[in-house]
Structures are given as structure tokens and as C-alpha cells.
Amino acid sequence: GAVVSQHPSRVICKSGTSVKIECRSLDFQATTMFWYRQFPKQSLMLMATSNEGSKATYEQGVEKDKFLINHASLTLSTLTVTSAHPEDSSFYICSARDDRGYGYTFGSGTRLTVV
Amino acid sequence: DQQVKQNSPSLSVQEGRISILNCDYTNSMFDYFLWYKKYPAEGPTFLISISSIKDKNEDGRFTVFLNKSAKHLSLHIVPSQPGDSAVYFCAASEQTSYDKVIFGPGTSLSVIP
Numbered sequence: 001g002a003v004v005s006q007h008p009s010r011v012i013c014k015s016g017t018s019v020k021i022e023c024r025s026l027d028f029q030a031t032t033m034f035w036y037r038q039f040p041k042q043s044l045m046l047m048a049t050s051n052e053g054s055k056a057t058y059e060q061g062v063e064k065d066k067f068l069i070n071h072a073s074l075t076l077s078t079l080t081v082t083s084a085h086p087e088d089s090s091f092y093i094c095s096a097r098d099d100r101g102y103g104y105t106f107g108s109g110t111r112l113t114v115v
Numbered sequence: 116d117q118q119v120k121q122n123s124p125s126l127s128v129q130e131g132r133i134s135i136l137n138c139d140y141t142n143s144m145f146d147y148f149l150w151y152k153k154y155p156a157e158g159p160t161f162l163i164s165i166s167s168i169k170d171k172n173e174d175g176r177f178t179v180f181l182n183k184s185a186k187h188l189s190l191h192i193v194p195s196q197p198g199d200s201a202v203y204f205c206a207a208s209e210q211t212s213y214d215k216v217i218f219g220p221g222t223s224l225s226v227i228p
Contacts, residue, residue: 006158034215043220044159044204093158095216104149104216106158 002028004096006107013084013114021079021110023094029074030096034104035067038091050077074099084114118142119207119219127225134192136222138205141186145207149216150179150190153202162203163190195226 003026013019023033031052036044048069049057056069066088068080077096081088093109120139128134138148146167151159165172165179165188172179178191192199205219 004158036218044218046215046217049215091156095158103161103164106151106160108158109156111156 002096002098002105004094004105004107006094006110008110009108010111011113013112015085015114016083018080018082019084019112021081021092021094021112023077023079023096023107025075025096025098025105028096028105029099030077031074031099032097033071033077034095034097035069035077035079036093036095038093038109044093047079081112084112086114088112089114117220118145119205119217121205121219121222123222124220125223125225127227128195130197130226130228131194134190134195134199134224134226136190136192136203136205136224138188138190138219139186140188140207142207142209142217143186144209145217147208148179148181148188149206149208150177151204151206151218152199153204153221159204192224195224197226197228200224200226 005024007022033050035047037047038044047062050069050071052071058064071077094107095104118141149164150162152162153159163174163177163179165181170181181188202221202223204221206216208216
């Protein structure tokens with residue numbers, strides 16, 4: 001089946017630094033990937049839609065200068081949390097839409113803790 | 116405003132019995148619905164989906180029912196097993212645009228042995 005690899009699974013960083021999270025589709029191409037964020041005991045909140053070769057589309061209330069998304073190839077999208085603050089601590093999950101029309105596959109998520 | 120709602124944050128069911136998880140949506144443009152299961156610190160895994168042209172889809176122990184006029188869907192798990200204990204997310208998308216999936220807040224299911 002379709003597999004999406006997301007790294008790192010856990011990261012602890014100091015306040016003010018930047019963190020990059022990778023989302024890679026291993027056995028399929030994904031023109032479109034999605035980035036979600038989950039706060040404790042809350043739903044998955046869509047942050048942005050990442051399209052290969054073009055700018056990401058951000059949901060209302062999500063700071064595009066803070067959450068930089070790059071989708072440079074059909075198998076890789078990255079989310080960079082810039083100048084991280086403790087309130088950015090959360091669980092980030094990516095999802096890739098299979099170009100063959102087989103639906104969405106999620107990565108395993110990244111637990112970000114900003115200290 | 117939440118477009119996908121799951122009004123029960125938690126549900127406990129005895130092993131072997133039926134689990135029914137409910138979901139309501141407000142956006143009439145949604146025409147494709149999905150259920151995901153999620154364990155702590157992991158990404159969601161796809162369970163079952165249904166298109167708006169159907170009212171029922173079955174896959175093993177999992178059945179999803181869609182009532183389009185009521186904008187309501189439900190996931191039935193029968194028989195429930197302890198391994199089913201997880202958070203279940205209802206999700207919806209517009210298949211024509213197919214550009215994003217909107218999730219409900221989730222229902223935490225506990226199956227008691």
C-alpha cells in the first residue's frame with residue numbers, strides 16, 4: 001500500500017530556532033500534500049495545502065511566514081517552523097494525495113516541543 | 116464554525132457489542148466522507164469511506180451509513196474489540212475539488228474487555 005514517511009518523529013528545539021519537518025511519499029507521486037496540526041485532545045486542523053511547483057495555500061489564521069512550506073518534487077514536501085515559540089509545540093501531521101486517485105495517506109506525525 | 120461535528124467526545128462499549136460513532140456536517144458541498152482511526156502519537160489511518168451517491172458502505176466489521184438529507188453519517192463497528200480503542204475522526208471533502216479534507220474533533224472509543 002501507499003506509504004508516507006514523515007521525519008523526524010520527535011524534536012525538541014530551543015525557542016527562537018527553526019525546525020524542518022519532512023514528508024515523503026515512498027511509492028507514489030503526490031502533486032498535493034496537506035499539513036495538519038493537532039493540539040492535545042483536539043481535532044486535526046488543516047494548516048495548508050502544498051502543491052508541487054507552486055506556492056502553498058494557507059488556511060485562515062495560519063501565518064505563512066512562520067510556517068514555510070516547500071513542495072519541490074512530486075514526492076517531498078517540507079514544513080519549516082521558523083522562530084519557534086513554546087506555543088508552537090504541537091503534533092504536526094502530513095498527508096499526501098495519491099496522484100493515481102487512491103486517496104490520502106498520512107505520515108506518522110512529528111511531536112514538536114519548543115523549550 | 117465547525118463544518119464537521121462529532122458531538123460525543125468519548126464512548127465506552129463492552130467487547131462484542133456494537134459501537135456507533137456519529138458525525139454531522141454543515142457544508143452541503145461535501146460529497147465524500149471518510150473515517151480515520153488514530154492512536155496517540157501516530158498519524159491517522161484510513162478506515163472506510165463513502166461517496167454521497169451511496170447510503171451505505173461495508174468493510175468487514177466496519178459499516179458507514181450516510182443520510183444526506185440529514186447531513187449525518189455514522190460508523191458502526193460490530194463486534195467491537197479491545198483493539199478498536201482509539202480516537203475516531205470523521206472527515207469530509209468536496210470530491211469535485213478534492214483539495215482538502217476537513218476533520219471533525221474526534222470521538223475517543225474505549226472497548227472494555
